[in-house]
Amino acid sequence: MPIANSREKNKMIExxxxxxSETDFQHLVSELDGELSKRNGETNEFFAQYNKIDQIKHVIIATIDDKPVGCGAMKAYDSDTMEIKRMFVPIEMRGKGIAVHILKNLEKWAKEMNYSKCILETGNKMLEAIRLYEKSNYKVVPNYGQYNGIEDSICFKKHL
Known part of the structure; x- marks a missing residue:
């Protein structure tokens, strides 16, 4: 898929x-964790406990010219639902359609594995993420699981 930025029009997102276990994913997640720590402040510890990556088996890494430019992951939530996790595009690469491409590919992969829904949680300060999920046809739902009752969380669901 060509990226949206006209200066780099001929470059393709792979x-x-x-x-x-992929090193590029681990580096991107480290960058994501740093950004989340700044944005979430003292509430970050609560969220960090639910975002460990050692048990995640389904990861997508987006690259342009073999350089990692974003990631996303998912894990089974129940028998027909995948939970989207660890979506991240570095600040300098945002606005090029990379996150949309990652999310669509995660959804496609979930469908291939016979899941019918995706859910996710994001923080109420993550305005870019909220816009991404809304324009990708995710609907706000009551907070689920560990996020139930957490005012700083916004949960979404999409039927695939």
């Missing part, structure tokens, strides 16, 4: 399916 998608790689992998697992959380």
């Amino acid at each position: 998608i790689k399916r992998t697992s959380s």
